[in-house]
Amino acid sequence: MNIQWFPGHMAKTRRLIAENLKLVDVIIELLDARIPYSSRNPEIDSLVNNKPRLVAFNKSDLADDKISSQWIQWYAEQGIKCILINSITGKGLNDVKTRARELVSEKIERDRAKGKIFTPVRTMVVGIPNVGKSSFINKIVGKATALTGDRPGVTRGKQWIRINSEIELLDTPGILWPKFEDQEVGMNLAFTGAIKDDIMDTAEVAMELLYRLSKLYPKELCARFKLEPDLIKNIEPLELLETVGRKRGCLISKGQIDYSRISAIVLDEFRGGKIGRITLEKPNERVEKIQQ
Structure with a gap:
């Protein structure tokens, strides 16, 4: 079975990410801990360029702990910091806040040295559909500010959300990529619900x-x-x-x-x-x- 799914709003999301990147200090990329490779959109690399990035393995409670540790080490070797999180229970979310600030600590110090008024660290949350972005945002903020759902394609617009006085989040809809070159990747996305069941x-x-x-x-x-x-x-x-x-x-x-x-x-x-x-x-x- 050849699995492909790229509805029109995803192309719009890609443009949204590119257009708002200049406003962002840190990228928070959510991956599904059960498929840490397949749930990583290859287009994100080119879209975010050299922005500081933090990778969070969501749904870590559903994944094999031993293999998750192997993936964290593998991504670390690529120069990418990873955190295991659970957007339902809140596991790891405090680490996300801490790591996000650490990634731009030098910028914050430079701004302070120049006498600039302190502004919140602005982060952008990206990830494939149904990876748990809205649940992550709701939990990290502490109240239901973002629309959530158990099916891909719920979040559609752009939302800036204040976590606290130090950090803000830009939510974006889930984004896939136009063509899955590796059909094993497409099947993994189908298994986990990133692709709508009714098209398969x-x-x-x-x-x-x-x-x-x-x-x-x-x-x-x-x-x-x-x-x-x-x-x-x-x-x-x-x-x-x-x-x-x-x-x-x-x-x-x-x-x-x-x-x-x-x-x-x-x-x-x-x-x-x-x-x-x-x-x-x-x-x-x-x-x-x-x-x-």
Whole structure:
């Protein structure tokens, strides 16, 4: 399945980021901790140029801690500071405020030396759809100031939001990029909900997700769907989806599988962390793939 999704408002968002960049001191880029490579928009690099950047792995409570640590080290080697956060519980958000100020500490001191009146550090929040930007902003500000939703494409306009007397945030809508050169990236975005379900064949997405989990997290998959470990070793993706469908009683007339229902269940349970703490890509695997 060839996955592409770039509605018109995303092109507008790209222009919005470029136009407002001169107003910003620090970029806060949110990534999905379950897909730290796939959720990073390659166009952000060219858009933000040399602006100081802080990367926050959101939804860290849903990701594999061990692999998250590997990704933080990998990004550090690229010269990018990373923080694990949870925009629902607030984990790591105080570190975001501290690190944002640290990134522009030299600029603040230069301004003070010149006698300039202190102004808040202005930050821009960027990230793909459904990465949790609005929830992040609501939590870090302490009240519901930004529109939130559990589907991609909710935030549409530009909003400056005061965190405290020292830091302001510029919220922007989620932005993808016009073409996914790597379809594995597109599939990862589909798994996590960054792409709208209604433009895809969700049965194919769920089938591929189950197959990936059978290789990466077989114990968690078997425990959640009451599967026998030997069963999933060499099973075909379609048969695996059908087996899970029967286990959950997703049947229609004459015992046929209700593919739509079981696909929705599989995707919802993965996205909600019910299958386990899962990360779908590792740094060394992504680097090897890029170099091929």
